[in-house]
Amino acid sequence: MRRRGVADRCGYVGVKLPRSRANVHSTPPGAAIVVAIRNINPGRVRPAPVAGYFLPMVFADRALAQRLERAEGSVGVGFAETRQRLAPAHGAEWRDIGGATVVFDGADSPTTQTFGLGMTEPATEATLDAIEAFFRDRQAATHHEVSPLAGVATTALLVARGYQPIEMSSVLVRDLTDVEERTHEKLVCRTLTHGERAAWVEASVAGWSETPEVAEMMRGFASVAVENPALVNFAVVGDGMFVASGSLGIVDDVALLAGASTVRAARGQGAQSLLFSTRLVEAKRRGCRVAMMAAEPGSTSQRNAERSGFRIAYTRTKWRLAG
Numbered sequence: 001m002r003r004r005g006v007a008d009r010c011g012y013v014g015v016k017l018p019r020s021r022a023n024v025h026s027t028p029p030g031a032a033i034v035v036a037i038r039n040i041n042p043g044r045v046r047p048a049p050v051a052g053y054f055l056p057m058v059f060a061d062r063a064l065a066q067r068l069e070r071a072e073g074s075v076g077v078g079f080a081e082t083r084q085r086l087a088p089a090h091g092a093e094w095r096d097i098g099g100a101t102v103v104f105d106g107a108d109s110p111t112t113q114t115f116g117l118g119m120t121e122p123a124t125e126a127t128l129d130a131i132e133a134f135f136r137d138r139q140a141a142t143h144h145e146v147s148p149l150a151g152v153a154t155t156a157l158l159v160a161r162g163y164q165p166i167e168m169s170s171v172l173v174r175d176l177t178d179v180e181e182r183t184h185e186k187l188v189c190r191t192l193t194h195g196e197r198a199a200w201v202e203a204s205v206a207g208w209s210e211t212p213e214v215a216e217m218m219r220g221f222a223s224v225a226v227e228n229p230a231l232v233n234f235a236v237v238g239d240g241m242f243v244a245s246g247s248l249g250i251v252d253d254v255a256l257l258a259g260a261s262t263v264r265a266a267r268g269q270g271a272q273s274l275l276f277s278t279r280l281v282e283a284k285r286r287g288c289r290v291a292m293m294a295a296e297p298g299s300t301s302q303r304n305a306e307r308s309g310f311r312i313a314y315t316r317t318k319w320r321l322a323g
Helices: 062-086 126-136 152-160 194-206 212-224 271-285 300-307
Strands: 048-050 054-055 091-096 100-104 111-114 145-146 163-176 187-191 231-238 241-251 254-262 289-293 312-321
Touching: 048 062, 048 163, 048 300, 054 289, 062 091, 062 100, 062 111, 062 163, 062 212, 062 254, 062 289, 062 312, 091 126, 145 152, 145 163, 187 271, 194 212, 194 231, 194 241, 194 289, 231 254, 231 271, 241 271, 254 271, 271 289, 271 300, 289 300, 289 312
Parallel strands: 111 145, 254 289
Antiparallel strands: 048 054, 091 100, 100 111, 145 312, 163 289, 163 312, 187 231, 231 241, 241 254
């Protein structure tokens, strides 16, 4: 599958997928939203008025970016370790090199890349030499997904070594101080029981049935996600059937929303809105302070997240070593 020209991130680390068609509940006109806005520094509370509303604000600084990139990298590590446990011959593994999380999940896997390059340690020639050797030894191309808060020096170093940008994604974040659980007349969102894992995988695949090549890729990812201890998996149930699916990764106090899809027949009925709110409430219950997700800039998925209180923290670039 080609790495470029694919749209929204499904949320599984490094995976870009076609735009979501799911409907997400939007705030009724005239509704007043007042939330306590807590900065990353405890004790500082600031409301953020936008068009007559008060919306959650999390300040997008380097400290926040370090937390978000570490969280996504940790979920990526969970995928590699789960894949290694389920299929040792696949050769999945990961390393920490120069502060970057380096994940190999197969030569053609979109999760075969680095996370957090330049965020906790400066990116250097020696670091990139070691990372490129790691991927070259496994006959995989070298990819880095880099936050702009890694600094211009990181980008300049990548350009000087012949890297080219191939993808961009909006990293979105929201404060969890004041999240509310939504209910639905006909749908229920809940976590899985062990015996429901196969049905959840099929529901995840069915959410991408219009694009068979993506659906097949999703089968592989969902089969690992459902066994990944770094994720809590959710299903939306309607008429006794799974109609939507999604995952929640928790790393320290950061929640990563991942893998959301809705079967075609159930779209436009509020399943994604319910999936958003249920995962956010669960993340807060487990001690998370912020939630994150990623989407193609300007996409339907980005707008859906913004309707659920997310705001863009920064736009990230994926780089590939030419040749």
